[in-house]
Amino acid sequence: MDYNFKEIEKKWQQEWEQNDVYHASNVSDKPKYYVLSMFPYPSGAGLHVGHPLGYIAGDIFARYKRLKGFNVLHPMGYDAYGLPAEQYAIQTGQHPAVTTEKNIERYRQQLDKLGLSFDWKREVKTCNPDYYKWTQWGFIRLFNSYYCNKRKKAVDITELIQHFTQYGTQDIDVACSKPLSFTAEEWNNKTEKEQQLTLMNYRLAYLSDSMVNWCPQLGTVLANDEVINGVSVRGGYPVERKLMKQWSLRITAYAQRLLDGLETIQWSESIKEVQRYWIGKSIGASIWFDIVGQSEKMEIFTTRPDTVFGVTFMVLCPEHAIIEQITTTEQKEEVEKYVTWAKNRSERERQAETKTVTGVFTGAFAKNPITGKNIPIWISDYVLAGYGTGAIMAVPAHDSRDFAFARHFKLPIIQVVVPNGQQEENTDNWTESKDSKDGYCVNSDFINGLQVKEAAKKVVEKIVAMNIGKSQINYRLRDAIFSRQRYWGEPFPMYYKDSVPYPVEDKDLPILLPEIDSYLPTKDGNPPLARAKNWTYKGYPLDFNTMPGFAGSNAYYLRYMSPDCHEAYIDKKANEYWQNVDLYIGGAEHATGHLLYSRMWNMFLYDLGIVCKEEPFHKLVNQGMIQGRSNFVYRIKGTNTFVSLNQKENYPTDPIHVDINIVNNDVLDIEKFKAWRPEFANAEFILENGKYICGYEIEKMSKSMYNVQNPDDLVEKYGADTLRMYEMFLGPLEQSKPWDTKGIEGVFRFIKKFWKLFHNNPNFDFQISKEKPSEQELKILHKTIKKVQEDTERMSYNTTVSAFMICVNELSDLKCNKQEILEPLTIILSPFAPFICEHLWHLMGHETTINYATFPIIEEKYLQESTYTYPISFNGKTRFSLQLSIDMSVADIEKHVLNTEDAQKWLNGQKPKKVIVVPKKIVNIVF
RNA sequence: GCGGAUGUGGCGUAAUUGGUAGCCGCGUUAGACUUAGGAUCUAAUGUCGAAAGGCGUGGGGGUUCGAGUCCCUUCAUCCGCACCA
Incomplete structure (x- = not known):
């Protein structure tokens, strides 16, 4: 019989599904292993060959672990809420749920064809009420919690209320938006509304007026990681700063734990580095500066208190609250002009020109508390409102931005740190600021001669003694804005009484997403949910916003453990068994979004005692991108004549993308090309050796570049086993690499060669021998088992595929068809090529699926x-x-x-x- | 500017630890079989050279008996971040 992959793959796909072979029980004596691939957003375009890369890699590992005796949890689901479905709904009027469901169906078909061993009984969809009930439940828990810095964990807000009632803010050390100070009496005298507003300062999910990234075209706010270079990641629309009342998550409370946790998990150094940078911890001091002749003070944050003697001016951000009060009458007009200009600049403009120095003098002076000198206070947009206190002490000698500013406005520059082994220099001759990481202090009174670290300590001691500051840790990390003015997302389980938000009762969850007549904002600018009829709870209005895209993905990996549990987020026993994800596979683009928020969300659930592990994903692997390989034809300018690649230097030409499906091995199919588009019907060609050779370039795989390879076409032509192995054979999993369809033939030949080992006779009948294998055959087998095991463990799949090829080549040379060799070989190959292996496994006389087989043991004696x-x-x-x-x-x-x-x-x-x-x-x- | 990654044949890549550089596959070339070949099989294929042999892992330098691998330096490409005090 010939290798008929279509029949084989269809048959086993059905068998596996009917017999639930990939269903993992929550009760087992086997050790557990949890392999998770990031669930996809089901887009309308379907999958291209880049998408399954991670799924196949995860699937191979899941299958391998099963053979190794593990009870493997390998689920899949859909991140079903999202903007594209809603944009499509706005255009067509079709309900996003309908298009989403349709896309999901298409995805499912594509995934099934690839032979991925998912436990579909555990499927989750973030837009299912059964699912988002728990997203809402989690949000309410966050709302009802605050973060205790002493106990380093989230605690029920009632404990904080209790404390306020008895002691006010005395002795509290908790995460908050801004430090407040009140007595028990003051607290107790507050009205209910005042108390509720005060509590917002502490809740882990809180409502506040925050400066947001507002995207007018999308009609919604975006998280920091959804904005790049001042435009939205999705759609590329301009984004502006705007003050809006928004839900936020106090992820900043977890900054230190998010940082510490990185040391305990096996993630790539690059992703850890990105997260560390995003969290951005800096250790320094906050110092209060008096303002000359005024009662106001200004607080600054510095990482270098040791350079306090080099401060020659202060800078405030244009948004700073004290500007109005301190500006002198002479400077008022100029300051107002500057502030208005600076505030109206879009994010984009601000980021585009970071090199131009702008600023204005307030007319006011601050008194350096250490030196006693008066120094001018300036305003400039190089100081950011969102970091530290929005005010700095400028040390132009040792900071490049301060230096540029000082030179531009002719402000003095004093050197205070000299690198070890060097001498102080005249700063007038400097063209840039001097590094001050190491060195000794000069011009610095009581710290002269000290090394910078020692000096910093001394200065902090002094400011503490003077009661004008303290040592302080700052994080760059911002709280995550959690409201979106959109329809297709989880509704907030919150209602408003006298404009104060209250959570709905747990028993009334989920708050279902209502039907509305149009997906656009209302005339008066409210989000789409304002259109919903009876959008109330117990007679009070519900929130008009919905949750952002990352809400549903925060804890989906937990829901897979017990997807049918209706009584709790996660069944306790299921969580104790599955613990956390052992291997997580997905794209590196989620480094600061999903991978940070879900860690925080998981830590929060850990604090509540709902999950048993603090970190959700033990090992993380980021699959590389598969790039497209575009083909080009070269049209001579102003003509309809196309010149072959190696002749094009003789003519002025324009390169034009040509569909890779009408190019074979860089040779253009001229007839197909003429038929491709009407304007090419009469095209003429200048050939080389009778052929038209196309140029190529490696680019992103995209429709517009005509270089998209659809996996369905390849499954149709070569079968899923071949496609799976070829995707792995391309190169190291984590590396980006171009897709070259041509190479798949080699893997297809390998699969056929493997098949031929079992069918090596004139009639191509299945025929294997019970004969005892030779030493040589056993050596080939065990050498391969060893290599496959070692390389699979470290997910070096490209070399594993190569090992299989070598093995089959060698066995083919020996014409080996002995069952004792071929049977173990079939088992070890099955994670990679499950269909053909299952088929041959049954032909060899087995009744049960190869998935329940045992990975063969390496016999070192054959390798001696x-x-x-x-x-x-x-x-x-x-x-x-x-x-x-x-x-x-x-x-x-x-x-x-x-x-x-x-x-x-x-x-x-x-x-x-x-x-x-x-x-x-x-x-x-x-x- | 900062951070991370990567540079090896025409192409994708291999070489867990410093120990025969180029495994495996694509492509190419030649041959066999065939009515046919975009099927299959055989052989060759880093480069210069007729050969002996020389030269070769982005460039330069170093450590070593020995370097793709370690150290210094430099260049290029890709990705991420970007006024973070």
């Missing part, structure tokens, strides 16, 4: 060698090789080698100075 072929080199250059027994002593080897004719020839009568013998490696003779 009695000899080793030594490369013999002279002065480091290999000249010949010599086969020697492995149990020869070093001295014997040396003697033997030197006595050979070849060695004598290369020595050419000279005496060797030194002979290096490394057993089972090399012999090197130096002369």
Whole structure:
């Protein structure tokens, strides 16, 4: 029988589904293993060959672990809420739920064809009420919690209320938006509304007026990681800063734990680095500066208190609250002009020109509390409102931005740190600020001569003693804005009484997403949910916003553990069994979004005692991108004539993308090209050797570049087993690599060659032998088992595929069709090519699925060698090789080698100075 | 500017530890079989050279008996971040 992959794959796909072979039980004596691939947003375009890369990699590992005796959880679901479905709904009027469901169906078909061993009984969709009930439930828990810095965990807000009632804010150390101070009496005298507003300062999910990234075209706010270079990631629309009442998550409370947790997990160094940078911890001091002649003070944050003697001016951000009060009358007009200008600049403009120095003098002076000197206070947009206190002490000698500012406005520059071994210099001659990471202090009174670290300590001691500041840790991380003015997302389970938000009762969850007549904002600018009829709870209005895209993905990996549990977020026993994700596979683009928020969300659930592990994803692997390989034709300018690649230098040409489906091996199919588009029907060609050769370039895989490869087409042509193996064969999993369809033929040949081992006779009948295998055959087998096991463990799948090829090549040469060899080989190949292996497994007489087989054990005895072929080199250059027994002593080897004719020839009568013998490696003779 | 990654044949890549550079596959070339070949099989294929042999892992330098691998330096490409005090 010929290898008929279509029949085979169809048959086993059905069998597997009918028999639920990939269903994992929550009760098992086996050790558990949880493999998770990031669930997809089901877009209308379907999958291209880049998408399944991670799924296949995860699937191979899941299958491998099953064979190794693990109970494997390998689920899949859909991140079903999102903007594209809603944009489509606005355009067409179709309900996003309808299009989403349609897309999900298409995805499911595509995934099934690839033979992915998902436990579909555990499927989750974030837009299902059963699912988002728990997203809402989690939000309410966040609302009802605050973060205690002393206990380093989230605590029920009632404990904080209790404390306020008895002691006010005395002795509290909790995460908050801004430090407040009140007595128990003041608290108790507050009205209910006032108390509720005060609590917002502490809740982990809180409502506040925040500066948001507002995207007018999308009609919604975006999170920081949804904005790049001042435009939205999705759609590329301009984004502006705007003050709006928004829900936020107090992720900043978890900054330190998010940082510490990174040390405990196996993630790539690059992703950890991105997260560390995003969290952006800096240790320094906050210092209060008096303002000359005024009662106001200004607080600044600095990482370098040791440079306080080099401060020659202060800078406020244009948004700073005290500007109005401190500005002198002479400067008022100029300051107002500058502030208005600075505030109206869009994010985009601000980021585009970071090199131009702008600013204005307020007319006011601050008093340096350490030196006692008066220094001018300036305003400039290089100081950011969102970081620290929005005010800095400028040390132009040792900060490049302060330096540029000082030079531009002719402000003094004082050197206060000198690198060790160097002397102080005249700052007038400087063209840039000087590095001050290491060195000793000068011009700095009581810290002169001290090393910078020591000096910083001394200064902090002093400011603490003077009661004008303290040492402080700052994080760049911002709280995450959690409201979106959109329809297709989770509704907030919150209602408003006298404009104060309250959570709905748990028993009334989920708050279902209502039907509305149009997906656009209302005339008066409210989000789409304002259109919903009876959008109330117990007579009070519900929130008009919905949750952002990352809400639903925060804890989906937990829901998979017990997807049918209606009583709790996660069934306790299920969580204790599955613990957390052992291997998580997905794109690196989620580094600061999903991978940070879900860690925080998980830590929060951990604090509540709902999950048993603090980190959700133990090991993370980021699959590389598959790039497209675009083909080009070259049209001579102003004509309809196309010139072949190697002739194009002789003409002025424009490169034009051409569909890769009408190009074979860079040779253009001219007839298909003429038919491709009407304007090419009469095209003429200048050929080389009778062919039209196309140019190529590696680009992003995209429709507009006509380089998209659809996996369905390849499954149709070669089968899923071949596609799976080829995607793995392309190169290291984590590396980006171009897609070249041509290479798939090689893997297809391998699969057919493997098939032929079982069908090697004139009629192509299935035929295997019960004969005992030879030593040589056993060696080939066990060498392969070893390589496959080792390489699979470290997810080096490209080399694993290569090992299979070598094995099948060698067995083909020996015409081996012995069951004792082919059966274990089939098992170890099955994670990679599950369909053909399952089929052959049954042909070999097995009744149960190969998924329940056991990974063969490596027999080292077959791998033992009695000899080793030594490369013999002279002065480091290999000249010949010599086969020697492995149990020869070093001295014997040396003697033997030197006595050979070849060695004598290369020595050419000279005496060797030194002979290096490394057993089972090399012999090197130096002369 | 900062951070991360990567540079090896015409192409994708291999070489867990410093020990025969180029495994496996694509492509190419030649041959066999065939009515046919975009099927299959065989052989060759880093580069210069007729050969002996020389040269070769982005460039330069170093450590070592020995370097793709370690150290210094430099260049290029890709990705992420971007006034973070």
